Amino acid sequence: MVDVTIRIAGANGDGVESSGNMLLKTVARNGLHAYGYRGYQSIIRGGHVWYQVRIGEAKLYSPGNGIDVFVALNQDGIENQKEHFNKNAIIIYDPSKVNVDSIKNQGYTLIGIPLLDTAVKISGDPIMRNVVAIGAILKVIGVNIEAFDEVAKSMFLRKGEAIVSNNVNAARTGYNYEGVETFRPIKGDEKTRFTLDGNTALSMGSYAAGCKLYAGYPMTPASTILQWFAAHEDKGVLAKQTEDELAAINTAIGGSFAGVRSACGTSGGGFSLMVEALGFTAMLEVPLVVFEAQRTGPSTGLPTKTEQADLLFILHASQGEFPRIVVSPRNVEECFYIAAEAFNLADKYQCPVIVMSDLFLSEHIESIDGFDIDSININRGKIAEKNNGERFKRYLYSEDGVSPRAFPGTPGLEHIAASDEHDEYGDLVSDALSGIGKYVEVRKKMHGKRMSKIESMLKNESIFVPKVRDEDSDYFFVCFGSTTDQVIEATEMLKSKGKKFGVISFNYLMPLDKEKTKKMLKGKKLIDVECNFTAQLAQVIMANTGIEIPNRILRYDGEVITSAEIVEKALGMIDKF
Amino acid sequence: MSQVVEKTDSEMKINYGSKTKPIWCPGCGDFGVQASIIKALKDLQIEKSNVVLVSGIGCSSAMPHTFSTYGLHSLHGRILPVATGIKLANNSLTVIGTGGDGDGYGIGSGHFVHACRRNVDITYIVMTNETYGLTTGQAAPTALVGTKTKSTPFGVIEQPINPIALAISAGATYVARGFSGDPVHLSELIKNGIKHKGFALIDTFSPCVTFNHTNTFDWFRRRVYKLEQEGHDSSDISKAFDKSMEDFKSNYEKMPIGLFYKTERPTYEDLDISLKDGPLLNQPLPGKEEIKKAIEENM
Ligand SMILES: Cc1ncc(C[n+]2csc(CCOP(=O)(O)OP(=O)(O)O)c2C)c(N)n1
Ligand code: SF4
Numbered sequence: 001m002v003d004v005t006i007r008i009a010g011a012n013g014d015g016v017e018s019s020g021n022m023l024l025k026t027v028a029r030n031g032l033h034a035y036g037y038r039g040y041q042s043i044i045r046g047g048h049v050w051y052q053v054r055i056g057e058a059k060l061y062s063p064g065n066g067i068d069v070f071v072a073l074n075q076d077g078i079e080n081q082k083e084h085f086n087k088n089a090i091i092i093y094d095p096s097k098v099n100v101d102s103i104k105n106q107g108y109t110l111i112g113i114p115l116l117d118t119a120v121k122i123s124g125d126p127i128m129r130n131v132v133a134i135g136a137i138l139k140v141i142g143v144n145i146e147a148f149d150e151v152a153k154s155m156f157l158r159k160g161e162a163i164v165s166n167n168v169n170a171a172r173t174g175y176n177y178e179g180v181e182t183f184r185p186i187k188g189d190e191k192t193r194f195t196l197d198g199n200t201a202l203s204m205g206s207y208a209a210g211c212k213l214y215a216g217y218p219m220t221p222a223s224t225i226l227q228w229f230a231a232h233e234d235k236g237v238l239a240k241q242t243e244d245e246l247a248a249i250n251t252a253i254g255g256s257f258a259g260v261r262s263a264c265g266t267s268g269g270g271f272s273l274m275v276e277a278l279g280f281t282a283m284l285e286v287p288l289v290v291f292e293a294q295r296t297g298p299s300t301g302l303p304t305k306t307e308q309a310d311l312l313f314i315l316h317a318s319q320g321e322f323p324r325i326v327v328s329p330r331n332v333e334e335c336f337y338i339a340a341e342a343f344n345l346a347d348k349y350q351c352p353v354i355v356m357s358d359l360f361l362s363e364h365i366e367s368i369d370g371f372d373i374d375s376i377n378i379n380r381g382k383i384a385e386k387n388n389g390e391r392f393k394r395y396l397y398s399e400d401g402v403s404p405r406a407f408p409g410t411p412g413l414e415h416i417a418a419s420d421e422h423d424e425y426g427d428l429v430s431d432a433l434s435g436i437g438k439y440v441e442v443r444k445k446m447h448g449k450r451m452s453k454i455e456s457m458l459k460n461e462s463i464f465v466p467k468v469r470d471e472d473s474d475y476f477f478v479c480f481g482s483t484t485d486q487v488i489e490a491t492e493m494l495k496s497k498g499k500k501f502g503v504i505s506f507n508y509l510m511p512l513d514k515e516k517t518k519k520m521l522k523g524k525k526l527i528d529v530e531c532n533f534t535a536q537l538a539q540v541i542m543a544n545t546g547i548e549i550p551n552r553i554l555r556y557d558g559e560v561i562t563s564a565e566i567v568e569k570a571l572g573m574i575d576k577f
Numbered sequence: 578m579s580q581v582v583e584k585t586d587s588e589m590k591i592n593y594g595s596k597t598k599p600i601w602c603p604g605c606g607d608f609g610v611q612a613s614i615i616k617a618l619k620d621l622q623i624e625k626s627n628v629v630l631v632s633g634i635g636c637s638s639a640m641p642h643t644f645s646t647y648g649l650h651s652l653h654g655r656i657l658p659v660a661t662g663i664k665l666a667n668n669s670l671t672v673i674g675t676g677g678d679g680d681g682y683g684i685g686s687g688h689f690v691h692a693c694r695r696n697v698d699i700t701y702i703v704m705t706n707e708t709y710g711l712t713t714g715q716a717a718p719t720a721l722v723g724t725k726t727k728s729t730p731f732g733v734i735e736q737p738i739n740p741i742a743l744a745i746s747a748g749a750t751y752v753a754r755g756f757s758g759d760p761v762h763l764s765e766l767i768k769n770g771i772k773h774k775g776f777a778l779i780d781t782f783s784p785c786v787t788f789n790h791t792n793t794f795d796w797f798r799r800r801v802y803k804l805e806q807e808g809h810d811s812s813d814i815s816k817a818f819d820k821s822m823e824d825f826k827s828n829y830e831k832m833p834i835g836l837f838y839k840t841e842r843p844t845y846e847d848l849d850i851s852l853k854d855g856p857l858l859n860q861p862l863p864g865k866e867e868i869k870k871a872i873e874e875n876m
Pocket of ligand 2: 600601604606607636710711784786
């Protein structure tokens with residue numbers, strides 16, 4: 001497959017990210033596959049930022065290894081990124097800003113374009129220099145410049161015709177600049193693809209599933225879910241920015257109790273504050289979807305860097321025991337379908353469903369062919385609507401552990417939902433009655449009823465097992481969530497080196513079908529790949545199946561694990577089997 | 578609150594109470610509060626199925642169990658966010674928060690100020706007993722300086738919180754204080770709080786007869802007086818502030834009860850555009866075409 005990795009680097013405020021977005025949209029709408037990821041710091045101006053766009057003729061699984069085409073908006077860009085340049089890289093730079101002495105005579109194609117000067121001449125706005133660069137990139141990869149016009153229109157028309165035509169002119173100037181040639185041609189198919197990031201996919205999946213209330217408190221990398229809902233308040237969804245994460249989760253619980261599909265979201269720090277309410281919603285048997293977008297911890301950690309180190313925390317957070325579903329979508333497309341399904345699962349089992357992502361998954365952009373909206377079905381689970389002549393038993397003992405719930409406003413089904421232990425009616429067996437024989441039995445039975453939902457989940461759903469790719473391989477990578485795609489790419493690279501690697505990836509992590517999981521893993525040569533220090537997935541596998549995976553590739557520096565490093569390390573491990 | 582239809586005596590058939598025996602110690606102030614809420618609901622004749630009582634954790638938070646309405650007995654300190662979620666999801670419901678002063682002004686104080694400024698149409702009744710009843714008698718944030726409790730054996734050394742002043746300054750639109758020892762007066766305050774469109778605080782002296790032997794019914798009786806009888810102008814925010822400081826200025830010798838402050842301001846539900854077509858719960862879900870459109874606009 002032909003693919004090109006492009007990186008644009010500059011300072012915060014240079015518009016690096018929005019130019020990356022324009023490029024992604026342009027190529028995705030014109031038959032190519034695209035993948036985008038930004039590197040940035042948690043400050044608003046200055047600092048070193050970059051945006052990476054990878055463009056391919058077939059589906060892409062990662063932001064790419066190394067840089068094929070580089071755009072330097074300032075000197076820092078060259079100095080910070082030159083170690084990543086691939087052989088024969090093409091470097092586009094602005095001679096008035098950047099000195100390329102340090103990378104001369106190394107086989108790179110150096111193209112100086114007066115980006116800033118051109119931008120100012122065309123529009124008076126220095127930010128437009130990015131667009132000049134995009135024009136040049138489009139020429140380098142051989143994408144027709146007309147493709148850009150549509151994108152400029154869709155992105156800027158609301159800002160006025162003049163902005164659109166400035167963009168178009170700037171891009172054309174870059175495209176036609178002397179010395180810019182189609183060095184790295186790449187050909188797409190006829191399809192128009194969409195580009196979006198994981199958080200947008202999570203938000204849209206929730207919307208498609210009928211989630212109408214979203215509560216959150218800003219925290220990178222989860223904030224954009226709150227912002228998505230806020231931007232769609234005119235479409236019948238209510239976004240509530242609360243005073244803290246305690247309020248966010250409890251507001252969502254209130255909304256769900258009242259009958260509206262509700263969710264909240266945050267990163268690890270905010271999730272720590274939500275913990276008590278997880279058990280609370282499980283005790284009330286009120287459905288709830290919680291998004292947890294991990295970032296590098298502990299504590300405030302690296303707010304703009306990625307990690308997968310909250311897994312064990314999420315699996316066990318909150319006192320006591322209760323059923324919960326934990327799922328970690330593996331790519332942007334899956335974010336959409338899993339978010340939608342999360343609301344069904346929460347309703348069916350009246351328990352918390354935690355959808356884990358991480359900064360990389362939440363923020364990176366993928367091109368997709370579109371979503372199959374018709375495949376989204378809504379299942380609200382057991383809901384009582386009429387009184388049967390007796391006092392309503394909200395917590396009726398039932399075979400599958402799920403009792404019909406009733407929304408306030410329904411006559412005849414009045415009841416109290418309580419965070420204290422209770423009987424079938426919701427009457428407390430805690431303070432005055434605890435310890436009395438009859439009520440000891442009630443506690444035992446009610447706790448058993450709640451816990452029996454785990455059995456029901458495993459019995460009714462086929463999702464709680466890892467997914468296998470390339471079943472007849474010699475070796476298997478084991479991974480979860482967003483690491484999966486890098487791993488898949490690594491297996492492709494290993495194939496070309498004559499090594500047969502398969503992938504066993506986990507998306508649904510709790511509950512786990514232990515027997516099936518064990519069967520899948522047993523007797524195989526396994527390498528665990530995760531973005532954390534303590535190999536948390538390997539610990540989960542050990543606890544559930546007794547299978548130990550001593551071969552591990554772990555990354556915990558906040559950067560995205562790359563297929564290249566997986567390949568290199570895996571090759572070094574093969575001998576150990 | 579939802580539709581208020583004042584009915585005649587013969588129509589007042591709704592029984593809001595439940596058969597559950599309250600957990601409270603004999604003589605606890607919370608009995609009077611319970612009776613006052615029932616009377617207020619009876620006076621207003623709100624459909625039982627449209628009432629949701631939300632409590633936290635504490636003796637006073639056992640309140641919903643003594644009702645046959647809907648209720649949610651939540652976590653310690655989280656009454657207001659839960660109540661807010663319920664109201665935002667279905668603003669045709671009458672949502673009433675009931676809890677302790679530890680719950681509301683201690684662990685839940687962060688939510689309290691924001692609920693005031695948000696002005697969601699919730700009625701919030703706080704049973705102030707200056708102690709932590711359920712955990713057997715530690716200092717509450719309302720305890721007066723010098724009060725000896727299990728957790729302050731040498732006496733409280735922090736200033737007590739002033740919920741009335743706090744609520745007014747934070748933007749609450751109905752701020753009142755009642756006394757469990759005067760349930761008729763209290764139930765009027767509650768009734769008007771429910772009728773009020775916006776966030777209504779009814780701070781209520783509700784003595785703990787078991788763990789607080791200082792702030793007893795008699796102690797309060799000697800100190801409280803009614804603002805109405807003094808001709809207090811509850812529409813004047815400066816006068817309301819002035820009155821809210823009277824406890825402190827009189828060294829807790831004179832403690833006004835009644836309506837301190839009331840004003841009209843659009844509620845959060847009035848202003849949030851997502852609710853312009855009625856309660857979220859009743860709004861139809863987006864159709865497949867609508868979803869497709871929203872998605873394509875995003876990509
Ligand atoms: C997070 C949390 N912290 C502490 C407690 C223990 N606790 C239960 S009730 C309570 C205080 C009760 O005081 P108040 O809210 O004033 O109610 P009262 O019992 O006096 O009516 C405390 C600290 C708890 N349940 N949850
Ligand atoms: S301990 Fe105090 S607050 Fe609790 S029920 Fe008894 S008297 Fe009431």
